[in-house]
Amino acid sequence: MPGEHLTEVRIGIYATPDDAARITEECGAVLRESGVAHELSLTGPERTPAGRDMAISEVYDELPEQWRLQHPAADPGSRHIHEISIGLVTAHPETTPIRDALTRVICPDPEHSSPCPIPWSSSSEEAGKQRYGHLLRR
Structure with missing residues (x-):
């Protein structure tokens, strides 16, 4: 469709495997609700x-x-760094609200005063057709 472009949103989290799976599933629900063509993947530690x-x-x-x-004396247990990668096909104005909805899965209240229970970081950039071009054919 004219006006659509590929974007990749990356969300890094320091979480247990169960939390990483839950957050990935909740991001998937946000994407399904948005109706945009997408691809979602979770990359585990040291990958x-x-x-x-x-x-x-x-x-x-x-x-x-x-x-x-935040937890100076605590054992991190099974926490590791994971990355959720999301390829999206959107019209440019749609990208920011979807990205914001995805990060609210991890941090529902961006104005809270304390650090998030699960440390995270996100970025987005234009995505190449080599990795996500198949989404344009849907």
Whole structure:
């Protein structure tokens, strides 16, 4: 469709495997509700996502430190860095509200005064057709 473009949203989280799976599923629900063509994937600890040069542990290396500062004496248990990658086909004005809805899965109240229980970071950029071009054919 004219006016549509590919965007990739990346959300790094420092979470347990169960929390990572839950957050990924909730992001999927947001995407299904939006009705946009999308692809959603979860990359686990110490992995290097396709087409990238750095392992996610290097990209989001500040997240475990954020958790340790909030829980100085606690054992992180099974927490590791995970990345949720989302390829979207949207008209440009639709991208920001969808990205905001996805990050609200992790942080429902962006104005809260304390750190989020699950440290996270997000970014978005124009996505290449090599990875997500198949979404344009739907």
